[in-house]
Amino acid sequence: MGWADCGVDSQGRSIGYAFNGGCDHLECDASIGRGVDAACGGMHGDLEYACEKYFCWDHLFFIAIDCISGVSGAAVCDKCLQAWENEHLPGCNKCRQANGIVGECEMCQLAGKRSWYRERRGNGVTYFECDVCPHIDVLPDEED
Numbered sequence: 001m002g003w004a005d006c007g008v009d010s011q012g013r014s015i016g017y018a019f020n021g022g023c024d025h026l027e028c029d030a031s032i033g034r035g036v037d038a039a040c041g042g043m044h045g046d047l048e049y050a051c052e053k054y055f056c057w058d059h060l061f062f063i064a065i066d067c068i069s070g071v072s073g074a075a076v077c078d079k080c081l082q083a084w085e086n087e088h089l090p091g092c093n094k095c096r097q098a099n100g101i102v103g104e105c106e107m108c109q110l111a112g113k114r115s116w117y118r119e120r121r122g123n124g125v126t127y128f129e130c131d132v133c134p135h136i137d138v139l140p141d142e143e144d
Contacts, residue, residue, distance in 0.1 A: 003035060006044050009052055015044055024053035025077070032056050040077045049076055049084045063099060089116060105130040 006016035013021060017035035022028075032038045034054050041050025049063075060075040063084060076084065088095045096102075101116045108115040108130060115132035 009044065011052075015039075015054075021054060023056040023059055025055055025059040028056060028059060030056035030058070037075075040075075040080055042074045049074070049080050051077060051080055053077060085116065102128055105133060108132050 004016050004018040005014070007014075009015050013019075013034065015034045017033055019034045020031055021034050023030040023032050023038075032054060036043055038054040038056070038060075039050070040053050040055060040060070043050070045052060055077050059077060061078060061081045063074045063076060063081065089099075089101060096116075100118045103117050105115045105117055111133075113132060115130050117128040117130055
């Protein structure tokens with residue numbers, strides 16, 4: 001048996017690469033396949049940080065590494081990403097570094113929210129971009 005027909009999920013929907021459906025994000029109507037590449041967590045079924053739903057690439061977010069489970073390269077939805085971040089990022093430097101996180105956003109802290117700065121590079125500058133608010137700090141890259 002291949003990955004084309006993997007049975008049905010807990011909602012009774014056919015899953016596998018042979019089946020199409022809509023993105024499970026509430027505000028999205030993109031047509032997707034129901035293969036593992038669209039599955040939250042990267043696999044069919046109920047996983048620790050996955051919700052057994054299927055999303056287009058605009059609504060999946062990459063976790064580079066999880067130091068506890070050893071999972072690397074998982075794509076998850078925004079709700080599962082937030083659950084993972086709330087559990088792992090406050091006390092784990094390894095997870096923060098592996099996922100490009102450089103610290104908490106001070107603007108969100110002032111508003112009573114928890115969010116993270118991610119480091120991004122491009123066009124000769126380094127961006128520190130908040131996951132929640134529109135706050136971005138920009139630093140020029142040092143020349144070698």
